[in-house]
Amino acid sequence: MSSGSSPSVPLSVAGLGCSPSSWPEPWLTEFHERAAIIEFDGCEARDIAEAEAERIVREAYARGDIVED
Numbered sequence: 522m523s524s525g526s527s528p529s530v531p532l533s534v535a536g537l538g539c540s541p542s543s544w545p546e547p548w549l550t551e552f553h554e555r556a557a558i559i560e561f562d563g564c565e566a567r568d569i570a571e572a573e574a575e576r577i578v579r580e581a582y583a584r585g586d587i588v589e590d
Contacts, residue, residue, distance in 0.1 A: 537582055541575055547587055552578045 537544055541552045555574035559565050565573070581587055 537579055548578055
């Protein structure tokens with residue numbers, strides 16, 4: 522899995538902060554879970570895994586896929 526073939530999502534999409542560390546739960550948890558899966562199962566470097574996880578979570582947020590409690 523490589524982030525090079527995926528379109529970029531603007532940092533401001535759907536109101537998430539510029540850095541995942543500033544995201545509310547459950548978005549931060551989802552980011553960490555996705556990054557770990559991409560890194561270990563996808564055999565990607567950590568920085569690539571985090572970039573791809575950030576893109577995936579931002580898209581999910583924009584679609585409303587995760588509902589905050």
